[in-house]
Amino acid sequence: MNEKTRTRVGGPEDPREGLEAVVALRRTLEALEAAQVENAIVAGWSWARIAEVLGVSKQAVHKKHARRIRERYPGRPPGRKGWGR
Amino acid sequence: MFTRFTDRSRTSVEAAFDEARMLGHDSLGDEDLLLGILRADEGIAAEALSSLGVTLEDAREESEEMLSDALSSIGISLEGVRTEAGEAFDMRIPDNRRIPYSPMAKKTLVGARKEMRRLGDNSLGTEHVLLGILGNADGMAVRMLARMGIAPETLKERLFEVCGRAAG
Numbered sequence: 001m002n003e004k005t006r007t008r009v010g011g012p013e014d015p016r017e018g019l020e021a022v023v024a025l026r027r028t029l030e031a032l033e034a035a036q037v038e039n040a041i042v043a044g045w046s047w048a049r050i051a052e053v054l055g056v057s058k059q060a061v062h063k064k065h066a067r068r069i070r071e072r073y074p075g076r077p078p079g080r081k082g083w084g085r
Numbered sequence: 086m087f088t089r090f091t092d093r094s095r096t097s098v099e100a101a102f103d104e105a106r107m108l109g110h111d112s113l114g115d116e117d118l119l120l121g122i123l124r125a126d127e128g129i130a131a132e133a134l135s136s137l138g139v140t141l142e143d144a145r146e147e148s149e150e151m152l153s154d155a156l157s158s159i160g161i162s163l164e165g166v167r168t169e170a171g172e173a174f175d176m177r178i179p180d181n182r183r184i185p186y187s188p189m190a191k192k193t194l195v196g197a198r199k200e201m202r203r204l205g206d207n208s209l210g211t212e213h214v215l216l217g218i219l220g221n222a223d224g225m226a227v228r229m230l231a232r233m234g235i236a237p238e239t240l241k242e243r244l245f246e247v248c249g250r251a252a253g
């Protein structure tokens with residue numbers, strides 16, 4: 001196996017680089033989930049529908065995101081009427 | 086944890102938590118301790134850093150660039166993700182989520198305490214925190230500084246110049 005093949009198959013040669021990519025991805029994933037849940041709420045989706053697509057319970061998605069979204073949109077309760085475009 | 090910390094170094098650690106949350110760090114890293122020192126913008130360590138041209142803005146940008154580079158290494162474009170998610174995309178850690186010290190940050194503060202004792206000082210200032218940071222050659226902070234063109238030895242020497250005592 002030449003140098004190039006090994007790099008491609010095993011990922012980055014430096015384990016640190018590979019592990020740090022995991023950390024970066026985890027942090028980005030958290031932010032992406034938060035953004036897409038917020039986008040869905042703004043588009044008028046219910047918590048139940050969001051939870052179904054994410055494959056988690058309604059309680060879990062609500063507990064994780066409701067407060068943040070409420071604070072970002074004061075006076076407009078998420079997942080109720082009045083949302084949607 | 087904060088025994089013998091000066092007001093300044095305590096403030097810098099509090100600022101570090103703020104910086105960490107803002108950058109989406111789910112634990113306080115040693116690079117955040119560096120950002121905290123710059124943010125508190127007082128004391129010997131901040132003076133040494135700014136005299137070498139290291140600013141809070143540059144350090145924040147470098148930290149984001151390191152995240153972006155790490156994602157690129159596995160074929161993900163942070164810009165692409167940002168564009169796809171739209172305006173709602175925000176790396177910031179929500180206010181209701183507490184973040185812990187990372188093992189590296191703890192190691193840094195333990196190192197800072199050792200530096201304080203080694204130098205025969207009675208209180209733990211930002212200069213000891215910075216020496217603790219520089220003691221972790223594997224840490225994010227040292228690599229971040231290297232990317233900004235600052236070698237640990239150069240910064241250490243500058244720190245002792247600012248302190249007005251011989252490097253040791």
